[in-house]
Amino acid sequence: MEIQSLFSEVIPTMIFAWVFLLVFLGFMNLNAKIRKWLLKIAKNASEPSLAVANDFGSSAAGGNRKEKVSVGQKFEKFYLGFKTTWLAAPNNISMAIKSAWRARERGLAIFAGVFLSSLVITTVLAYAVGLNQGFFQFSLEGEVFDAKLDFQKDPGGSWDGRTNDSVLWESFCDDLTDMEEFSDCAIVYGRQGIRISGFFDDSFAVPQPLNVVSATGTSADWGNVSWDYPEAFENGPPINDGRTIRFYGSGVWDGELADRHAKSLIFGEWPNSAADAEANRSVILPSKIASAAGAEVNETISSLTFSYINGTYTFDQAEKVFEECQGTIDSNLEVGRIYCLESFTVTNLTIVGIYEEGDFANPTLLFHPVMVTDSVLSDEQKLTLMQKDHAYLGLAVDRNQLPTTSTRDATNWLSNLKGDLENVNGDLTLIDPATNESFVVKDATLPRFFAVGACSDVISDEVLRDVSTGEVEVSCGDEGAFALIAVEYNDLITGTITFLNIFLGIIQVFDYILVIPIVALSFVVLAYGLVLSLEQRRREVSIQRVIGGTEQTLGRMMVIEVFAIGTIAWALGFILATASVEIVLRAVGFLRFTDAGDLDVNPILSGGSTFVVGLLTIGVAYWRGRVTTQKFLSMEIDEGVRKVNKEREPYYLLHWLTFAVGSLALLESWIQSNGGFWIWGSSGIITNFIVNAVVLLLGPFFLWIGGALVLSQIGATGPQILNRLFGWSPAISDIRRGLSGSGSSQSVSRLSLILLLTLSIVTLAAVQGHTGTLVDERTTNAQNGADLKIQFDTALTEQEARNRVMQSIELINDNDISDISSMTSVGTIFTETKDTGVPLLTWVIFDGHEDTLIWDKQAIPGDNIASLADTLSSSGYTAGNLAEDSLDNPISGSSITLIYRSYELNEFGIPIETGSSEATVSFAGRHQWVPGYSAAETNSVIVIGEGTYRQLVGDSTANSYRSSTWMFELCDQTKASCKDALETLGADLKSRQGVVSASDWSTAHEQNERNGGLIFGTPGLLSMMFVVAALASISSAFVFLSLVLSQRKRELAILQAIGASPNQVVRLVLFEIMSILLVSMILGVTLGLAVAQSFNGFFGVFGFIFQLFLGQSAPIDRDLAWPWFEIVLVNGLVFMAVVGSLLFTTRRALDSDLATVLKGE
Amino acid sequence: MLSVEELRKGFGSGRRRLEVLKGINLKVEKGELVSLMGPSGCGKSTLLNIIGGLLEADSGNITLENFDYGTKSPNKVVDVRRNGVGWIFQDFHLVERLSALDNVAFSLELSGMSAKEAEDRAWTALERVGLGDRMEFIPDQLSGGQQQRVAVARAISGSRPLILADEPTGNLDVKSGEEILDLFQDLCKNDGISVLMVTHDPVLASRADRMLLLKDGVTAASDIRSAWGIEEGV
Structure with a gap:
């Protein structure tokens, strides 16, 4: 988030929104008046005669004469009103601010409420914006080009719009980058032009790329390299199954395109300019090619031969091909085409970089090509490639321009861009061949022409449009090349975005529900602050009325005060939130964030959203303030003067009802996760599916609100509890009576309520945040199994696998x-039970596995991994739940005998049994998964130990064990430096020949943090909730306590007058507040834990949906983690804040002039 | 019992300095009901506050039974407030959230009395002032006169020799005011308690044993006629 955009965009928007809010509120005020006024005018206008008649009538009857008010008098009245309201406004505002400053606690209460709600609401809204942006960036990371721009028509037609001049074609890049939609552009010699839409059109696969045929070089073994690339066929439409090559024009070597390409380099450096690339005759190789050849950076490729398409034929033109084609003939059955290939050779290339082959993403531009600078191509070669449709412009869209409000807006933007570039609308005059008459097609969609080269500056858009409608023809007399071109925009982003749409929708729903408590809390704080601050003025207002203050001026003063403070608080909260949303999005775990560079978002709210925030904060404060003020003003005077507020009885029944529903939901979710309790089975108390779902979804909120309301009653009785427990002690015995009377005041129970609400959210956020972090770790443990999991393309012995990995380590x-x-490694054999002949897929875990495999308690029967290891070594076995079924649900400890048969192939290739052996194993329990393998895989297997294995297959087989999958323990994966090392090692192994996949714990963990379960900054939202709720609890404790205590000043003075010593006064206040605080804290944390447990089901449901989407295989139970440190920290800070404000206020009360205080405020 | 000597008190500083009390001398005997009168703003309440230990004087001395004070700050004269002086205010100043009984008992407990004894004494005091049937009511549930009687009970329950009353009937109707005065006279005559009362009301003042006029910062006159500046014999 740049500071500059803060000033240039955010603040002006805020000012506009605020002014608009002012006008809006003023309008609402005037609304009533205007309506009356308009009504009056309408009446007068429609019945003037009646007015006259009335006059007549009244004068005739001698009755009341209506005073005719002259225009001058009317104006005077208006002006007077204008003066009091508007001209006096600045004075009123400054008076309001002064009076607010004098009673600072009061102002602070309003400030705290508006600031908090502004902060929270703005964060939520800006988060949605940032989430869209972040998501785009993240998912588009792999794409280097956002669009492929081809000529609109195939070559060789009678139609214009193409050029074979590569310089002209490349120059069009300048025009494109001038447009604000594009940030970079380059000419690319590669895949032929695509002129259909969508992957699903058969002819999408027809246009072919340039393929590498062969390479030679002195320092590497190029002869051994296979240029086949069957993976390309498997991971997309069957376009081409060879290694492709691209020649890049100057635009790729700098700017955005260079940045994008450079990201995946693992060795060497991306050329830093076109001149640099040209001077070195640079080539960049994909990692698999480089390792196959054993090539390194700075080596030379003496010659590189590549093929291009000279002609494309359908199958029924087969004969023609054989006649015409001078080069190689190749066919693609899937798309029904025969191709005639010719080749070119380029020489003397220097390897400047090697890049890591990533995922197989959008297949349009095919995958993982060799990249070379186009300066190595001769002009004739370029001309041929242009003629054969092998040159396109690769575009980078300015991704900040992409609308982030919704993915539909983004896809619309892109398709508008496409339409803009390809077409123009105009009236087309055609001649009907039958009648020879000309007719006009109105507003037809016509191909759009661009002018490139000489003369292009002077040809205007209007002229170009006339070219489209066929009205004019253009030629250029100038020396120099010139062409009119029409283009086809092949967008590469939309497909990705559409997929995101659904995904994003789910995440947003989840996140919005997640923040409901904190938003509700901020409104509670706002309301509380307002009520407290206005109540203080109640007496003042009534007294002023007695001495003649008009209701209007009083009301106005109070409201202006609220508005002025509210504005400042809103502005601060808004700016702070906008600046820190980016941090929220960068969260990968609870209070853990990635580095700043990883994500680049600019979550600036639109004017409308800014206005909404203002409306919800200042607007609500203003409205509440006005309503409460009017209530005070309309009260009977003596009622206002009364010192004890006659309070409306709180709706106790409603509180208890809410609490009851919430508790029911908690119980229900606990029973379900526990698999049943007492008389209820695992489906819980509520069997109706819909009712159950509703209760589970709404339960946490009901529990939170109802619990806070009910428990605050208990919190407010803190002093009574203290009396009961410690009333005998000398510290309390003399002030007992004073303590027991407290707590019945509403402001004290409100304080307890605020503490409960805030501390429970703090606890909830910390618990669920930590649990999420833990789940990510456990998920990674389950998926990866160990620090490093490698799959080779052949089965290797332990020593062989070790050697290979040691190579990379060195x-x-x-x-x-x-x-x-x-x-x-995990071995696999087939066995069957002796008695019943049940075939069993049997996995073998070797001794010492627990040093490498990262087991999870959820995966194993029992809790202890060491004892599992023992059990397996001593002839135990575990079974997955399907295997259990096939064994008729054995009881723990029961034995079965396994038979293993060994086979050999005879001379006919038929397996003959050569022997069998037995082993007896006893059932140890059910396993959920084996580290490194999915639950689905392990459901139907049984697992035995090495001892049993040797019994069954014999030592010689066991000692020559081979496997293609091996797992390694290398370092402590929880440490950051180990993580980096693992990533580098994994990357190196991945690029080696013979390695199918190499997955390291660190990379897998990062992916899980981002994707698994809670996505993209949801841990950030929890972190935000934690921090905001913690701040809210500390600040509300401080502010509201100060307010409550300053209301107590008089009582403290009275007590001193009747004989209390300063020490007794301090103790009285201290114990009263401390007892309420402690009880509320304990209850708050407990409530938070209960709500966290209740939320578990909610998180679980969404986590499950996300896992479905992204295909995680081992759903981890959300066992709650208890973050003692954070909870103790926050509670400690609250405690200190309260003690601080207590000491401060009480000291002030004690020091102040007793006599003055007793006399009145 | 109470002796005030050369008490001086001023507010503000420099050019804004206002000397309110310029050398007060007065005595109150045991069992005396004394009324203190004077024009508005002459310092009656200030004098009372100093005697009651809520304010400190600039110079001078006060002797109340065994207590010796006057220029000591309020924090140092807690004992005076506990055992020397009982307060009755125009606004009653009861603790809003405690019942009548608790109000009285609490003030005793603050002075160090045990809970049992405090309650007994409170009970007795409330009976004495005629509120035996209202002991569990909180101030909001009592009329003005009843609240003031609770204040009286609070003041007398601690066996304090002197009661200071600052406009005690100011917020009461005529009848309730008279009842309070009856109570005062009763306490003075039968319990030997002295009452120093600040009032504007001449009717009330005339029921006192003695009247003091505070004018120009000093006390003068002992009877009502002189107090109002009416010459003898006219």
Whole structure:
């Protein structure tokens, strides 16, 4: 979030929104008056004769004469009104601010409420904006080009709009980058033009790329490299199954395109300019190619031969191909085309970089090409490639321009851009061939022409449009190349965005529900602050009325005060929130964030949203203030003067009802997660599905609100509890009576309520935040199984696998990984039970596995991993739930005998049994998964230990065990330096020949943090809730306490007058407040824990949906984590804030002039 | 019993300094009902506040039974307020959230009395002032006159020799006011308690044993006629 945009965009929007709010509120005020006035005018206008008649009649009857008010008098009246309201406004405002300053606590209460609600609401709204932006960035990360721009028509037609001049075509890039939608552009020699829409059109796969045929070089083994790339066929439409090559024009070597490309480099450097690329004759290789050839950066490729499409034929033109084609013939059955390929050779290239082949994303531009600078192509070569439709413009869209309000807006924007570039509307005159008459097609969609090259400056858009409608023809007399072109915009982003749409929708629903408590809390604080501050003025207002103050001026004063303070608070909250939303989005765990560079969002709220925030904060404060003021003003005077507020009885029944529903939901969700309790089965108390769902979804909120309301009654009885427990002690015995009377005041129970609400949210956020972090870790443990999990393309022995990995370890030369601590693998054999002949897929876990595999308590029967290891070693076995079924649900400890048969192939290739052996194993319990393998895979297997394995297959087989999947323990993956080392090692292994996949714990964990369960900053929202609620509890404790205590000043003076010593006064206040505080804290934390438990079901449901979307395989139970440190920290801070404000206010009360205080305020 | 000597008190500083009390001398005997009168703003309440230990004088001395004070700050004369002086205010100044009984008992407990004894004494005092049937009511549920009687009970329950009353009937109707005065006279005559009363009301003042006029910062006159500046014999 740049400071500059803060000033240039945010603040002006705020000012406009605020002024608009002012006008809006003023309008609402005037509304009533205007309506009356308009009504009057309408009446007068429609019945003038009646007025005259009345006059007549009254004068005739000699009755009351209506005073005719002259225009001058009317104006005077208006002016007077104008003077009092508007001209006096600045004076009124300054008086309001002065009076607010004098009673600072009162102003502070209003400030706290508006600031908090402004902060929270703005964060939520800005978060939605930032989420859209962040999501786009994240999902578009892999794409280097956002669009492929081709000529609108195939080559070789009679139609204009193409050029074979590559310089002209490239120059169009300048025109494109001038447009604000595009940030970079370059010419690319690569895949042929695409002129249909969508992947699903068969002919999408017809246009072909440039393929590498062969390469030679002195320092690497190029002869051994296979240029086949069957993975390309498997991971997209069957377009091309060879390694492709692209020649890049100058635009790729700087700017946005260079940044995007440079991100995936693992060795070497991206050229820093076109001149640099040209001078070095640069080539950048994909990692698999580089490792296959054993090539390194700075080596030379002496020659590189690549093929292009000379002609494309359908199958029924087969004969023609054989006649005409001089080069190689290749066919693609899937798309029904035969291609004639010719080739070119370029020489003397220097390898400047090697990049990591990432995921297979959008297939339009195919995958993982070799990249070369186009300066190595001769002009003739370029001309041929242009003629054969192998040159396009690769575009980078300015992603900040993408509308982030919704994905539909984004896709609309893109399709508008496409329409803009491709078409123009105009009236087309055609001649009907039958009648030879000309007719006009109105507003037809016609191809749009652009002028490039010489003369392009002087040809206007209108002329170009006339070219489209066929009215004019253009030629350029100038020396120099010139062409009119029409383009086809192939967008590469929309598909990704559409997928995001649904996903984003779910996340937003989830996140909005998540923030409901904190938003509700901020409104409670706002209301509380207002009520407290206005109540203080109640007496003042009534007294002023007695001495003649008009209701209007009084009301106005109070309201202006609220408005003025509210504005300042709103502005501060708004700016702070806008500046820090980016941090919220960067959260990957509870109070843990990625580095600033990873995400680049500018979550600036629109004018409308800014206005809404103002309306919800200042507007609500203003409205409440006005309503309360009018209530005071309309009260009977003596009622206002009364010292004890006659309070309306709170709706106790409603509180208890809410609490009851919430408790029911808590109980229900606990029973369900516990799998049943007492008389209720695992479906809980409520069996109706819909009622159950509603209760579980709404339950947490009911519990939170109802619980706070009910428990605050208990909190307010803190002093009584203290009396009961410690009334005998000398510290309390002399002030007992004073303590027991407290708590019945409403302001004290309100304080308890605020503490309960805030502290419970603090607890909830901390608990769920930590649980989420823990779940991410456990999920990674389950998926990856160990620090490093490698799948090779052949089965290797332990030693062979070790050697390969040690090679990479030595290569990366990182201090944190110097050796393999331990490694293991999971073996597979087939067995069957002796008695019943049930076939069993049997997995083998070798001794010492617990040093490498990261087990989770949820995965195993029982709680202890060490004892599981023992059990397995001593002839135990575990079974997945499907395997359990097939074994007829064995009881723990029961034995079965397994038979293993060994086979050999005879001379006919038929397996013959050569022997069998047995082993007896006893059932240890059910396993949920084996680390590194999914629950789905392990459901139907049984797991045995090494001892049993050896019994079954014999030592010689066991000792020559081979597997293609191996897992390694290398360093402590919880440490940051180990994580970095693991990532580098994983990247190196991935690029090696013979390695199908190499997954390191750190990369997998990062992905899970981002994707798994809670997505993209939801941990940030929890962190935000935690911080805001903590601040709210500390500040409301401080502010409201000060307010409550300053209302007590007189009581304290009275007590001193009747004989209380300063020490007794301090103790009285201290114990009263401390007891309420402590009880409220304990209850608040408890309530928070209960709500966290209740929320678990809610999180679980959404987590499950996300996992479905992203295909996680081992759903981890949300066992709640208890974050003692954060809870103790916040409660400690609240405690200190309260003690601080207590000491401060009480000291003030004691020091003040007793006599003055007793006399009145 | 109470002796005030050369009490001086001024407010403000420099050019804004206002000397309110310029050398007060007065005595109150045991069992005396004395009324203190004077024009508005002459310092009656200030004098009372100093005697009652709510304010400190600039110079001078006060002796009340065994207490010796006058220029000591309020925090140092807690004992005076506990055991020397009982207060009755125009606004009653009861603790809003405590019942009548609790109000009285609490003030005793603050002075160090045990809970049992305090309650007994409170009970007795409330009976004495005629509120035996209203002991559990909180101030909001009592009339003005009843609230003031609770204040009286509070003041007398601690066996304090002197009661200071600042406009005690100011917020009461005529009848209630008279009842309070009856109570005062009763306490003075039968319990030996002295009452120093500030009032504007000449009718009330005339029921006192003695009247003091506070004028120009000093006390003068002992009877009502002189107090109002009426010459003898006219």
